[in-house]
Every structure is written in C-alpha cells, then in structure tokens.
Amino acid sequence: MxxxxxxxxxxxxxxxxxxxxxxxxxxxxxxxxxxxxxxxxxxxxxxxxxxxxxxxxxxxxxxxxxxxxxxxxxxxxxxxxxxxxxxxxxxxxxxxxxxxxxxxxxxxxxxxxxxxxxxxxxxxxxxxxxVVDQELEDGRAGKFFNVDxxxxxxxxxxxxxxxxxxxxxxxxxxxxxxxxxxxxxxxxxxxxxxxxxxxxxxxxxxxxxxxxxxxxxxxxxxxxxxxxxxxKKFENFNWMxxxxxxxxxxxxxxxxxxxxxxxxxxxxxxxxxxxxxxxxxxxxxxxxxxxxxxxxxxxxxxxxxxxxxxxxxxxxxxxxxxxxxxxxxxxxxxxxxxxxxxxxxxxxxxxxxxxxxxxxxKPGSRWADENAAGAVHDPYHMERAIGKGLDSPNSSDYPxxxxxxxxxxxxxxxxxxxxxxxxxxxxxxxxxxxxxxxxxxxxxxxxxxxxxxxxxxxxxxxxxxxxxxxxxxxxxxxxxxxxxxxxxxxxxxxxxxxxxxxxxxxxxxxxxxxxxxxxxxxxxxxxxxxxxxxxxxxxxxxxxxxxxxxxxLTNLQEPEFGEVEGLQIFPNPTTRKVFLSKASDLAIYDANGQRLKVFRNTSEVDVSNLPAGAYFLQTAEGETKKLIVE
Structure with a gap:
C-alpha cells in the first residue's frame, strides 16, 4: 500500500x-x-x-x-x-x-x-x-440546465x-x-x-x-x-x-x-x-x-x-x-x-x-521558431536548460x-x-x-x-x-x-x-x-x-x-536537535510521526529485516499504520536507528 x-x-x-x-x-x-x-x-x-x-x-x-x-x-x-x-x-x-x-x-x-x-x-x-428546482426566464424548469x-x-x-x-x-x-x-x-x-x-x-x-x-x-x-x-466559422472558436x-x-x-x-x-x-x-x-x-x-x-x-x-x-x-x-x-x-x-x-x-x-x-521544437522570431524564454527555463547541459530550452532534449x-x-x-x-x-x-x-x-x-x-x-x-x-x-x-x-x-x-x-x-x-x-x-x-x-x-x-x-489549525512545537553528529530521531518511542535531524533517503525494516517502506529526501515519516513493535530506520548512507512504535 x-x-x-x-x-x-x-x-x-x-x-x-x-x-x-x-x-x-x-x-x-x-x-x-x-x-x-x-x-x-x-x-x-x-x-x-x-x-x-x-x-x-x-x-x-x-x-x-x-x-x-x-x-x-x-x-x-x-x-x-x-x-x-x-x-x-x-x-x-x-x-x-x-x-x-x-x-x-x-x-x-x-x-x-x-x-x-x-x-x-x-x-x-x-x-x-x-440541488434546487428552478424555473428560468425562458420557461425551462427542473434541476439541471444546459447553457445555451x-x-x-x-x-x-x-x-x-x-x-x-x-x-x-x-x-x-x-x-x-x-x-x-x-x-x-x-x-x-x-x-x-x-x-x-x-x-x-x-x-x-x-x-x-x-x-x-x-x-x-x-x-x-x-x-x-x-x-x-x-x-470563418472556426474563427468564432477559442475565446473566453x-x-x-x-x-x-x-x-x-x-x-x-x-x-x-x-x-x-x-x-x-x-x-x-x-x-x-x-x-x-x-x-x-x-x-x-x-x-x-x-x-x-x-x-x-x-x-x-x-x-x-x-x-x-x-x-x-x-x-x-x-x-x-x-x-x-x-x-x-x-x-x-x-x-x-x-x-x-x-x-x-x-x-x-x-x-x-x-x-x-520535450517542448523544444514547439517554441524554437517563435524564439527565432523574437519571443523570449523566461530566465527560469534558460537557467534550467543550462543546468541540464543544454544550450537553451529550444533543444530537442530539453525535458x-x-x-x-x-x-x-x-x-x-x-x-x-x-x-x-x-x-x-x-x-x-x-x-x-x-x-x-x-x-x-x-x-x-x-x-x-x-x-x-x-x-x-x-x-x-x-x-x-x-x-x-x-x-x-x-x-x-x-x-x-x-x-x-x-x-x-x-x-x-x-x-x-x-x-x-x-x-x-x-x-x-x-x-x-x-x-x-x-x-x-x-x-x-x-x-x-x-x-x-x-x-x-x-x-x-x-x-x-x-x-x-x-x-x-493548532500551534505545535517542532523538536530542537542538538549539535550531536549523525542521524537523530524524535520522538522515540512514537505513535504516529518520527522526525529526523536531517533530510535523508530512508527505508524502514521490521525486526526480521524485511523492508517495509522507502522514503525519498524526507525529514519526517508517518508510521501510524505500522503495528506496535520494534523497527529499524536506515538511511542511504547506512546509518541505522532503532525505532519503537507504540
């Protein structure tokens, strides 16, 4: 699930x-x-x-x-x-x-x-x-009406x-x-x-x-x-x-x-x-x-x-x-x-x-001609293309x-x-x-x-x-x-x-x-x-x-982690959420070593659907913490 x-x-x-x-x-x-x-x-x-x-x-x-x-x-x-x-x-x-x-x-x-x-x-x-019954000025009566x-x-x-x-x-x-x-x-x-x-x-x-x-x-x-x-009839289409x-x-x-x-x-x-x-x-x-x-x-x-x-x-x-x-x-x-x-x-x-x-x-071919004719790209798309090693968003490889x-x-x-x-x-x-x-x-x-x-x-x-x-x-x-x-x-x-x-x-x-x-x-x-x-x-x-x-909405206080190196989790034990001291790729294992969940780049994990018991959290770097779910 x-x-x-x-x-x-x-x-x-x-x-x-x-x-x-x-x-x-x-x-x-x-x-x-x-x-x-x-x-x-x-x-x-x-x-x-x-x-x-x-x-x-x-x-x-x-x-x-x-x-x-x-x-x-x-x-x-x-x-x-x-x-x-x-x-x-x-x-x-x-x-x-x-x-x-x-x-x-x-x-x-x-x-x-x-x-x-x-x-x-x-x-x-x-x-x-x-849904309310109505009668309109044109004489129509009922619940649902087609717009004329x-x-x-x-x-x-x-x-x-x-x-x-x-x-x-x-x-x-x-x-x-x-x-x-x-x-x-x-x-x-x-x-x-x-x-x-x-x-x-x-x-x-x-x-x-x-x-x-x-x-x-x-x-x-x-x-x-x-x-x-x-x-022409088609020109009467495409308006607000x-x-x-x-x-x-x-x-x-x-x-x-x-x-x-x-x-x-x-x-x-x-x-x-x-x-x-x-x-x-x-x-x-x-x-x-x-x-x-x-x-x-x-x-x-x-x-x-x-x-x-x-x-x-x-x-x-x-x-x-x-x-x-x-x-x-x-x-x-x-x-x-x-x-x-x-x-x-x-x-x-x-x-x-x-x-x-x-x-x-890959939109490149769809706006390259307009760009050549004078229309311009937003700086966001220009920077994004360069960040992907491309010359511009006009590239056929621009995703x-x-x-x-x-x-x-x-x-x-x-x-x-x-x-x-x-x-x-x-x-x-x-x-x-x-x-x-x-x-x-x-x-x-x-x-x-x-x-x-x-x-x-x-x-x-x-x-x-x-x-x-x-x-x-x-x-x-x-x-x-x-x-x-x-x-x-x-x-x-x-x-x-x-x-x-x-x-x-x-x-x-x-x-x-x-x-x-x-x-x-x-x-x-x-x-x-x-x-x-x-x-x-x-x-x-x-x-x-x-x-x-x-x-x-109610005000809650997030945990404050100290300066200790390595992964920290809080609270432990927990009943619903566990917070991490740093965003990580993370997997949850049960006591038998079976992987149950994988999370990407997260600093909080919901475990409320897990049965009470002992689990292990392991980051992509191999750091492991034991977690108790109550």
Missing part, C-alpha cells in the same frame, strides 16, 4: 524550535497496489464525499435549438471547470457551473462542447448540498477551464480546443471514440461529427470592432465566453481578450484586471485591464515581457485581425514564453496570482516532464516558481512501486485557493501527461491523478509540504477544485474515467468534499 499522510505539518528542522501548524486530523489515504482504484478515494472523518452531478446520466433542460423544440437531453460528459456563483438573495447557497470537454453533435444541447448549471442549497440537518450557446454566441469548442470571479462570482468558460480551419471543427481529422482530440459517440448519435454548420458566422457583440464582423449561470445562457464571447487556446484565468481584487492562462507551447502570460471596474467590454490587452522595465506590452485589441491572430501579435511583441499555462487562481488574502505550467515532455506552479506578484510585477513538480527522475523507466516516492507532483493543471480556518491553501489538481520518467511507478498502467493542498504561508514550499486529500478512479483526471462560498465544501470533478469502473465512477462526475469547516 502507498500511504499519504493527511496532515498539515509543515516546516523543516531549524537551529531553534519553530512554530508549525497541524490539523486536528491526520488520517491517511490508501492507494491500492498498482495504483488502480475504481472509485474516488477520500480520507475519513471529518471529510466526507457526496456525488452531485453525473454526466451522461443526469438530464438537462434544453432550449429550442437547430429548429427543435425545448426539451431534455442527457448531460454531456468530460467535466472540467467548476464555477461557483453565490446567491446574494440568501434563498440558496448559489449556482454551480460545470464545463464539458466532450465534443459531439447534439440536436438539443448544441454541437461542440457544452456546459451545465444547477443551483444548490445547504441542508440544515445533514450539511449536504441539495447556439442561440446566443454560436457553438463552443471543448469547454475546458474557466474563470470564477472572487469579487462577484461572474463566470467565464474557456474554449481551449484551438482550431485552424473549418474542417477541424467538423470532424477534427480524428478517428475513434476516445482521447481528448477525438469526437466521442453521442448517445444514439454518430461518431466523429463535431460542429455541422461551417458557414461563415456573423458576430453580434457589444465589443468595439466586432459587432457585424463576418468571420461569459455566461449567466442564473439563467443558463451565454452573454458574450470576449473578442477583446484575443483568440487563444484558453484554459483559465483570475479576476483581481480591483475587479478590473483579468489574468489569462493559455494551454499551448509556447504560451504567453497575458492580462486584460478594464477601463471601469466590472465592465469587461472595454479595456486594454497586454502580453508579459519579463526583460523590460515596464513588463507589459499592449496589443491593440480594437483591431479584429490582431485579436483573431493573437499568438502572432504576442511573438511580434517579443513576449515571454511558457510551456502550457493552464489554470489561474488568486489568493484574496494577498492578491498574488498563482498559475500552473503543466509542462510537456519538462512534471511542470510546476508559478506565482505572479503584482507588488513586484514579476513571475517566479512557487513549487516545482517532481521529485525529478532522470531515467525513462520509473522507479518500482516499492521504491517510489512517498509524494510526487506530476503535471499540475486545475488550481484554486481555499481558506481553511482562516489560512489560505492552494488546491492543486493533477493531469498526468504520461507515465514515464517517474510520473507513476514502473509497470503501472494507470495514470492515477491526485488532489493536493498546499499551505500558502510556507516559504519556499516543496513536494514534501503537499497534503493529499483525494484521488480519482482509474482513467480519470482530477479537476475543477472550486470551494463553495461558505467554505464548508470543495467541489471536484472526476473527468473521463474508465468505463470499467462501477457506477457512478464509470462516468464523469462532480463531487463535493464536505467538512472543511470542521478542520482547525
């Missing part, structure tokens, strides 16, 4: 005693051997799980579409982004918005991607979330990430699925029924059919320069799209944000600036600044360029041609390049902006297997890495499960900030790019994706500071990660799981993790 300690103990050993924090619970999540699970994994009380919405099973209310009358249809699947809009009337808790990356033609929901919204209230007795894109802004393509404003709960959905011609929105040139690029088979429908209407699209918009503009979750309809495509393969974004506390993430290599770090707070129909668009005194270069967003070809304009502005910028989140306590760079195995989380600090107007993925493994064949890392961060994707007992925590979702180079143990066929917490008060955090709070079933990506407005629950998506899992874990689903209001 692989164990993950659900504990908020965070701080390395120092010369003097240091204050740390620890939750009142410190239970573990078991991940079965072989990393195969067919259901969502959760720690025990006080956290609990509730399935809220099941794709392909729950029925959504639809609008009149393509000449068909309003009716009902099965919700699409491949749930990704989750938005939450508080109910200011107090009649309910708020509205939940769920994106669908699944793309197929549908006469009632609409071709392309999709989105479902529903309203929830907190049950005063059980504390669970109840067809009759408002045109179809959407692969609704992936998005934005929930921390100011007022406004919602944008991101059209990640970047297209280059009309043929690619019709059938994509793909075959088969699985994978993020292929068109899955709709219930009772045809395979490999995307958006059927490929005639030119006449834009109707309140954004300067775009109203009345006729574009604002929706009204209360009425389940689209409001506008943000043509003034530029046409990009959007993934995520965050609204700053001034309600004027929106930072934008784009899933591409190269990806450019961008921001839109509104002329007036809350009015995103007018404002300026900028691309980040780290090597200028004024680091933001304006791109004229009143010129439709420049917005339709934004990547070319970013290169012309000599913007700073990154490797797949995905979700973006803001810490309301500090105003800092966190974002994921998911990574890609970026795990990705990382960055932070943009408006106070210093700069990006820097907050936590690096890994630990790094140089060999293509991963270590065996017996020798695998106790914690490993691979390809962070979904991201948010959650307040727990007054403290800000980063919520990080994994979406593994592969299984080699240490992303999962050798011989494991499943890309197990895990959900992590990270305390944002930690200076220079590492993977050891991560707290695993959930893992999704076989075949699934974990994503969404949206706290409810009352702070009691975290909404999460399990996307595209294996059909071999038992119901409902064989469908994409949205689930809630409840009980965060019962998690409290």
């Amino acid at each position: 692989k164990k993950a300690v659900l504990s908020l103990l965070f701080c390395g050993f120092c010369a003097v005693a240091v204050q740390a924090q620890q939750t009142i619970f410190s239970e573990e999540i078991d991940i079965p051997a072989g990393y195969i699970t067919d259901e969502v994994l959760m720690p025990p009380s006080p956290l609990s799980m509730q399935v809220l919405f099941v794709g392909g099973v729950d029925l959504v209310q639809t609008t009149p579409t393509y000449g068909y009358e309003a009716g009902i249809a099965y919700a699409k699947e491949w749930h990704d982004f989750i938005g939450f809009t508080p109910d200011e009337t107090g009649e309910s808790l708020g509205w939940v918005s769920v994106n669908h990356e699944m793309i197929y033609q549908d006469n009632r929901i609409g071709d392309g991607g999709g989105m479902t919204v529903f309203r929830v209230e907190r049950d005063p007795i059980t504390g669970l979330l109840n 894109f067809v009759n408002t802004v045109g179809e959407t393509g692969m609704n992936c990430g998005g934005i929930t404003s921390v100011v007022d709960g406004r919602i944008w959905t991101a059209e990640e699925w970047f297209r280059s011609n009309n043929g690619s929105i019709y059938n994509g040139g793909f075959s088969g029924t699985a994978g993020s690029g292929a068109y899955p088979k709709s219930p009772g429908g045809a395979e490999n059919q995307g958006v059927r209407d490929t005639s030119n699209y006449l834009i109707s918009s309140d954004i300067e320069g775009f109203d009345g503009l006729e574009v 799209v604002e929706i009204d979750p209360r009425q389940a309809k689209a409001i506008r495509k943000q043509y003034n944000f530029g046409r990009q393969g959007f993934e995520g974004g965050a609204v700053s506390l001034d309600n004027k600036t929106i930072y934008l993430g784009v899933d591409a290599t190269p990806a450019f770090w961008c921001k839109f600044v509104a002329d007036e707070p809350g009015d995103f129909t007018q404002g300026k668009l900028y691309v980040y360029k780290h090597d200028l005194p004024e680091k933001w270069v304006e791109v004229d967003n009143t010129d439709p041609q420049k917005m339709l070809n934004f990547a070319d304009e970013a290169v012309a502005a000599q913007g700073t390049m990154y490797n797949r910028v995905e979700w973006v989140a803001i810490d309301p306590a500090t105003g800092k902006i966190f974002w994921t760079e998911t990574g890609r195995d 970026d297997y795990y990705g990382r989380v960055w932070v943009y600090d408006p106070a210093i107007d700069s990006n820097y890495v907050w936590i690096e993925g890994g630990p790094e493994w140089d060999e293509e064949t991963s270590p065996s499960e017996a020798d695998y890392f106790s914690k490993h961060l691979s390809n962070p994707d979904g991201l948010n900030v959650m307040t727990i007992d007054g403290q800000s925590f980063l919520v990080i979702c994994e979406d593994l790019n592969g299984r080699s180079y240490g992303r999962v143990p050798a011989g494991v066929a499943n890309s197990t994706c895990e959900l992590w917490l990270l305390d944002l008060s930690i200076d220079n955090p590492s993977v050891d500071d991560l707290i695993r709070i959930s893992a999704v079933p076989r075949g699934a990506e974990v994503t969404g990660a949206q706290p409810t407005s009352d702070g009691k629950s975290l909404l999460v998506n399990s996307q595209h799981p294996s059909s071999a899992n038992p119901f409902p874990f064989n469908h994409s689903l949205t689930y809630a993790i409840h009980g965060f209001d019962q998690v409290t």
Whole structure:
C-alpha cells in the first residue's frame, strides 16, 4: 500500500524550535497496489464525499435549438471547470457551473462542447448540498440546465477551464480546443471514440461529427470592432465566453481578450484586471485591464515581457485581425514564453496570482521558431536548460516532464516558481512501486485557493501527461491523478509540504477544485474515467468534499536537535510521526529485516499504520536507528 499522510505539518528542522501548524486530523489515504482504484478515494472523518452531478446520466433542460423544440437531453460528459456563483438573495447557497470537454453533435444541447448549471442549497440537518428546482426566464424548469450557446454566441469548442470571479462570482468558460480551419471543427481529422482530440459517440448519435454548420458566422457583440464582423466559422472558436449561470445562457464571447487556446484565468481584487492562462507551447502570460471596474467590454490587452522595465506590452485589441491572430501579435511583441499555462487562481488574502505550467515532455521544437522570431524564454527555463547541459530550452532534449506552479506578484510585477513538480527522475523507466516516492507532483493543471480556518491553501489538481520518467511507478498502467493542498504561508514550499486529500478512479483526471462560498465544501470533478469502473465512477462526475469547516489549525512545537553528529530521531518511542535531524533517503525494516517502506529526501515519516513493535530506520548512507512504535 502507498500511504499519504493527511496532515498539515509543515516546516523543516531549524537551529531553534519553530512554530508549525497541524490539523486536528491526520488520517491517511490508501492507494491500492498498482495504483488502480475504481472509485474516488477520500480520507475519513471529518471529510466526507457526496456525488452531485453525473454526466451522461443526469438530464438537462434544453432550449429550442437547430429548429427543435425545448426539451431534455442527457448531460454531456468530460467535466472540467467548476464555477461557483453565490446567491446574494440568501434563498440558496448559489449556482454551480460545470464545463464539458466532450465534443459531439447534439440536436438539443448544441454541437461542440457544452456546459451545465444547477443551483444548490445547504441542508440544515445533514450539511449536504441539495440541488434546487428552478424555473428560468425562458420557461425551462427542473434541476439541471444546459447553457445555451447556439442561440446566443454560436457553438463552443471543448469547454475546458474557466474563470470564477472572487469579487462577484461572474463566470467565464474557456474554449481551449484551438482550431485552424473549418474542417477541424467538423470532424477534427480524428478517428475513434476516445482521447481528448477525438469526437466521442453521442448517445444514439454518430461518431466523429463535431460542429455541422461551417458557414461563415456573423458576430453580434457589444465589443468595439466586432459587432457585424463576418468571420470563418472556426474563427468564432477559442475565446473566453461569459455566461449567466442564473439563467443558463451565454452573454458574450470576449473578442477583446484575443483568440487563444484558453484554459483559465483570475479576476483581481480591483475587479478590473483579468489574468489569462493559455494551454499551448509556447504560451504567453497575458492580462486584460478594464477601463471601469466590472465592465469587461472595454479595456486594454497586454502580453508579459519579463526583460523590460515596464513588463507589459499592449496589443491593440480594437483591431479584429490582431485579436483573431493573437499568438502572432504576442511573438511580434517579443513576449515571454511558457510551456502550457493552464489554470489561474488568486489568493484574496494577498492578491498574488498563482498559475500552473503543466509542462510537456520535450517542448523544444514547439517554441524554437517563435524564439527565432523574437519571443523570449523566461530566465527560469534558460537557467534550467543550462543546468541540464543544454544550450537553451529550444533543444530537442530539453525535458519538462512534471511542470510546476508559478506565482505572479503584482507588488513586484514579476513571475517566479512557487513549487516545482517532481521529485525529478532522470531515467525513462520509473522507479518500482516499492521504491517510489512517498509524494510526487506530476503535471499540475486545475488550481484554486481555499481558506481553511482562516489560512489560505492552494488546491492543486493533477493531469498526468504520461507515465514515464517517474510520473507513476514502473509497470503501472494507470495514470492515477491526485488532489493536493498546499499551505500558502510556507516559504519556499516543496513536494514534501503537499497534503493529499483525494484521488480519482482509474482513467480519470482530477479537476475543477472550486470551494463553495461558505467554505464548508470543495467541489471536484472526476473527468473521463474508465468505463470499467462501477457506477457512478464509470462516468464523469462532480463531487463535493464536505467538512472543511470542521478542520482547525493548532500551534505545535517542532523538536530542537542538538549539535550531536549523525542521524537523530524524535520522538522515540512514537505513535504516529518520527522526525529526523536531517533530510535523508530512508527505508524502514521490521525486526526480521524485511523492508517495509522507502522514503525519498524526507525529514519526517508517518508510521501510524505500522503495528506496535520494534523497527529499524536506515538511511542511504547506512546509518541505522532503532525505532519503537507504540
């Protein structure tokens, strides 16, 4: 069994005693051997799980579409982004918005991607979330509603990430699925029924059919320069799209944000600036600044360029041609390049902006041409490449297997890495499960900030790019994706500071990660799981993790080690944790000499799952200490 300690103990050993924090619970999540699970994994009380919405099973209310009358249809699947809009009337808790990356033609929901919204209230007795019946202005009534894109802004393509404003709960959905011609929105040139690029088979429908209407699209918009503009149909895809979750309809495509393969974004506390993430290599770090707070129909668009005194270069967003070809304009502005910028989140306590760079195995060939044309690499990637003996990140050998989380600090107007993925493994064949890392961060994707007992925590979702180079143990066929917490008060955090709070079933990506407005629950998506899992874990689903209001932080004192040379451990005997005087690679043996656990570069070990008895800790250098577990 692989164990993950659900504990908020965070701080390395120092010369003097240091204050740390620890939750009142410190239970573990078991991940079965072989990393195969067919259901969502959760720690025990006080956290609990509730399935809220099941794709392909729950029925959504639809609008009149393509000449068909309003009716009902099965919700699409491949749930990704989750938005939450508080109910200011107090009649309910708020509205939940769920994106669908699944793309197929549908006469009632609409071709392309999709989105479902529903309203929830907190049950005063059980504390669970109840989906509330509604009647909308367009006459639709029920629990789940399909967002109308067809009759408002045109179809959407692969609704992936998005934005929930921390100011007022406004919602944008991101059209990640970047297209280059009309043929690619019709059938994509793909075959088969699985994978993020292929068109899955709709219930009772045809395979490999995307958006059927490929005639030119006449834009109707309140954004300067775009109203009345006729574009090729594929050019009406790949925008940020604002929706009204209360009425389940689209409001506008943000043509003034530029046409990009959007993934995520965050609204700053001034309600004027929106930072934008784009899933591409190269990806450019961008921001839109509104002329007036809350009015995103007018404002300026900028691309980040780290090597200028004024680091933001304006791109004229009143010129439709420049917005339709934004990547070319970013290169012309000599913007700073990154490797797949995905979700973006803001810490309301500090105003800092966190974002994921998911990574890609060897991105060199994907940004070398743009670099030659004037776009620049962030110094981080330049230094990292040189550290690996390469001339630059343009090298075909430049690896970026795990990705990382960055932070943009408006106070210093700069990006820097907050936590690096890994630990790094140089060999293509991963270590065996017996020798695998106790914690490993691979390809962070979904991201948010959650307040727990007054403290800000980063919520990080994994979406593994592969299984080699240490992303999962050798011989494991499943890309197990895990959900992590990270305390944002930690200076220079590492993977050891991560707290695993959930893992999704076989075949699934974990994503969404949206706290409810009352702070009691975290909404999460399990996307595209294996059909071999038992119901409902064989469908994409949205689930809630409840009980965060019962998690409290208390001050604890870490041990202070003296100047004695060699490995020291404390406490001994112990019942749960043992601390080491130095970070080490470590193995635990029982009294018969059988190796039970291996830890990499750790200064603390959880032994609460071991039966009482005598054990031996041995470092990679051969130092051995006897440990008594009570």
